Structure formats: C-alpha cells, structure tokens
Amino acid sequence: MENGSINGIHERGNENKDLTNSYTVTRVDRDAVTRVDVEVCVEESVNIILNGARVASLTITPSNLKEFVYGYLICEGLIRSIDRIESVEINWPDIFVKVPEFDKDDPGLWMEIRSSGCVGVRSSWMSLEGPVKSDISLSKDMIFHSIELINDLAVLWKTTGGTHCTIIFDKMGSLISYAEDMGRHNTIDKAVGKALLDGRDLSGCFMVCTGRMPAGMVAKAYRAGIPVIISNTAPFTTGIELARKLNMTLICFARPPRMQIYSVPERIKDIGTIRENVP
Template sequence: MLPQDTTVRRGVVEVEALYIPDTGAPSETFQCQVVEEDALTLDVEDVGHYTLMWTPTATNTSAQGFTVEDGVLGDDDEPEGLCLAMGFALSEGLIASMTDVRSLAVCPDDPKVVRVQLKDPASASVARKNVVINSSCGICGPREILHDNALNLPMSRDTLRLEHRQFAHLMAQMRSNQQIFQQTGGSHAAAIFDQSGQVLAVAEDLGRHNALDKVIGVVLLSRGDLHGCGVVLSSRLSLEMVLKAVRTGLEMMLAVSAPTSLAIEVAQRFGVTLCGFVRDGRATIFSHPQRVLVT
C-alpha cells in the first residue's frame, strides 16, 4: 500500500478497496487513491476528431483559448487541455509547426472537448482520424503505418550538449513533481529541459504518450519551439515516443527504462540521442552519444 496523502488533487479519485497484508493479519477496507481516467476529444475542424483517454490534473476547467497572434487566453496558467491538443497535433504529425494552428479553444459548453482550427486543413498529415486512443496506445493500426511514420521527417539538430552528471538531477526534478504518482502509483511523467539543463516543464498523465504530448504543448505555448531541448521520461523508450521527439525537434531522451529495437533504429536514423536505464548515476547510451559529455 502506498503512503496515503490525505490531500485529494485533481487527477486523483478516492475509491474503497480491500487490503490483504502478507503478515496474516485480518484484511481491512480503506480509502484508496487511484489515478483519474477521463476522455478528452480533440475536434479538428475539417480533418476529424480524436478522443484521448487522459488524466486531467489542472484545477481550472473554465473556457480557454489560444491563437498564434494572441497567445494563451484566460486566467489559467496551465491550459492543460490545450497543451495536450497542441502537443498531440505536432507530435502525431497533424501539423509541421505550431504556426499551422489558427486557434485552439476549450468548448464553453463541454470542457471535455477542445476545438482545433488549422490554417490549411487540406495540408494536414492524417494517418488516422475519428478514433479513440487509449492510454497505452501510441501508433495503433496496420504495420504500414510504422514505415509511413518514418518518412519525410527532418534530421534532429545537433546543438544540445549535456554532462552525464546532470542526468540524476533531471530525474530527481521530474520525480519531485510527480504528485499524482506519489499518491496513486499509477501515472507517468515527462519533463523537458533546455541546453543549460534547466527543467522547463513537467507533466503527468496515466498514459506515457499523453504525458509527453502535454509537456510538449506546455513548452510550445510558452516559448514557441523545442529547439535545443531534451526530455526525461518515467517510461520505456518505444518507437512512437521517439517519433514524437523527432517531429517536435527534441534532441535527447532520458528514460528510466529500456528502449525497443525500432526506437533505437529510428533514433539513429534521425539523430536523436537515446539514454536508457538512467538510474543511480548510471546510463546506457544507444544512439548519437556525442551530445553526452562524460566528465
């Protein structure tokens, strides 16, 4: 049983559960905190809709909007649904840059819907549409999609350099911001850092893909691009996670767990540095080690 924080945050739901200890003591019923799972629909005008199973963590669910000209609108400092929508659109290849988006807005009648307007819907790269994407699903569909997703992608820039000693600090910063995980043990996290090793944003979600898309969106909406940045992940490094990094311009990925063979292949091809098993001051580099300064 995880230590229970009595503060119930957004993204955490209390349920009654039966605990069976290994000591032979009588079972006991208690209030268990679990990660929230909900649906968020991205309605991309003249393209299609995407329903993501996600964890809403922001407390403010009032109407929010974004345009490239005006920036983020509204009082909430964390327009989480908009961040997820922007990150998803870019990392899935619907858009080539955030300037392809005319506007994003949380539907005033239904905060579980984000409306997306593109400047040129006909040019949107659509491998799938009108689908429900569950929390564990990255690329779901025929195997041909795997090959299509690796076509016409740019090589990553080679501007980021990071001392390996900074890995532990970055991991620690991500973990210290995993409040939902600390309460439930049921969420993933992603943290984006810049060339100086400073963490720019951290996001949590029940899905590792959503956590990455959220944090990508946060940084896009605050600074416009991800050039010269890397990402720390609480999960393994799979193909679809690496493709998201390539599309968004992330140069380095640090993960607590292992990469897959296709993830390594794509990272090598498109210039992304993959570092797996980043734990206790150690790491294994699987591609483009020139960005890691060993001192």
C-alpha cells in the first residue's frame, strides 16, 4: 500500500499495475514477414465514488490515479478547489473520495457518454459563463517548441503508439506537469491534478494536448483556469464555440511551421497582420 499526506489529507492505494503487455505478432513490411514482440497499452476501468455515490466509470491507463481523481473533480466542475477533498482511498477498481457538504443530489443521474466513448459528468459545459480574463501572451516559437516536446515526453506513446499526452507550461514556457493516458480527457485530468497538488496557479499557464478538441476538453481547461489550449490535431464545432464564448485561445493543427487559431488570436504576439480570405 502507498501512503501519503497532503494538507492533512491522507491517501492510500495501489498503483503497482503494468502499463503495457507484450504480444508476439506477425509484422508485414513490404515483402518481409517476421514474428516480433510488441508492447501494447493496458486498458483498465475505474469507478469514482464520491461520498458514496458513483459519479463516473472510465477506461484509463492505470497510473497517477491520485492525481487523476483530483484533476477530474476540478475539471468536471464537481469541486472548485482541491482543498475541499477530505480523503481519497484507492481500492482497485474503485476510487473513494470524501468531500464535505457536496451539494449535488444524485451525481449518478448525470453521467453521459463523451465523444471519445468515455463516461463523464453531464454537463454543465453548456451553462459555463464568465469569459477568461488573462494577459498571457505567447510567441509562435514557444508554441511550436511546446508541441515538439510531446514527442520527447510521451514515452508510452513511443513504445506502444496507443496513448495521448497533455503538457502544462507556464507563460515563460517552463514545464509544469505532463501526463499520458489511453484517454485524451484523462490526460488533462492527470496533468491538472499533478499541477494543483504541486500548488500551481494555472491562470497564467497554457496547455498542449494530442487529442481532438470538443467542448468537453475545452471545458476541462476552463475549469482548471487555463486560458490557452493547443492541439496538434482537429477541433470540433462545440469546442470552437465554447472557446469563443469563454474568451479562451484555441489553437489546433499546431504542427511546425503551421497552426490554426480558432479563437482569440490576440494572445499570440508575433503572428503579424491578419489578412482576410487567404486560402
């Protein structure tokens, strides 16, 4: 059992699980056919039990579970501060969390299927208000450098090709936290949980992800207080509309030397004059 204490909160659990399994496969490469051993990501399921009520069941890479649950509760809007958490106990596959005076009547009624097939809390993202107020300003070079770091930090992805990655940087481009997981939503929860447990203020930070950007992903960054989210792949309409509504900067298809800025381009300080109707 793993024991720890943060701000008087005691956690215990067991994360001694393999993250990959080895399989012997038949590889075909042009005219060559060989038998090789490959590593494949482990897929597990966990349940989050909040004050005795199951609020989520998710598929997950079985690592950083404590950080995950802290980040999940923040990013899904179930709590506003990790200081609200009284205790966390991991008894695989259940994660038990106690929060005093939790004001939701029946969390189990709001579970929904997300765009990636995972289950989250029904939401609340449609009712999010209060545009982000941030003076963060980023350069193109900083953005492209941060994207390139994913290839260095995503160790599981390099081994298996089966994970997503999220990295959080401060406004100077220094790394704050990062996480890998089979689920893109989970990577945000884990990275946010790590940063918050480290006492970081995320309002002056930006986030880089490998996943597509629907509203659920943008909402997670917003609830964590992060004003800029960057992806090397595509957005969805809901993600764009929510980012614009909340004054967040959403950048997708960020692959040096190109990127597409879907909202609030003013935070990128060296892109020059924007011309209209350029194909």
